[in-house]
Amino acid sequence: MKLLYTRENRYLVHNIQNIIENNGIATILKNEYAAGAVGHLVPHESWLELWLVNDRDYDKAIHLINDMIKGSEEPDWICSACKETNTAAFEFCWNCQNSHE
Numbered sequence: 814m815k816l817l818y819t820r821e822n823r824y825l826v827h828n829i830q831n832i833i834e835n836n837g838i839a840t841i842l843k844n845e846y847a848a849g850a851v852g853h854l855v856p857h858e859s860w861l862e863l864w865l866v867n868d869r870d871y872d873k874a875i876h877l878i879n880d881m882i883k884g885s886e887e888p889d890w891i892c893s894a895c896k897e898t899n900t901a902a903f904e905f906c907w908n909c910q911n912s913h914e
C-alpha cells in the first residue's frame with residue numbers, strides 16, 4: 814500500500830477520497846478517529862491519511878489529485894471568524910461555516 818495524501822484538514826482528505834473512489838480506485842483512511850483524543854493541538858502523526866489499496870492505481874490516483882489541486886489556482890483564504898486556512902474552492906469555512914467575504 815502507498816500513502817496518497819495527508820493533511821491536517823480532514824475535510825480536504827475526505828473530498829479527495831470521494832473523487833478517487835468515484836473513479837473506481839479503492840482507498841482506505843488511517844487515523845480517522847485519532848483527532849479529538851489529543852486536544853486542539855493536533856500533532857502531525859494524527860493527520861488523516863489516505864492510502865491506496867492497489868499500488869497499480871498509483872499513477873491514476875496521483876493524476877486525479879494533481880488535477881484537483883490545479884483546479885483551484887486561487888490562493889488560500891483565511892477565515893475572518895476562526896482564522897482557519899481554506900482553499901479557494903471552498904465558499905464557506907470548513908471549520909466554522911463562515912462565508913468567504
Ligand SMILES: [Zn+2]
Pocket residue numbers: 892893894895896897906907908909910911
Ligand atoms: Zn472559520
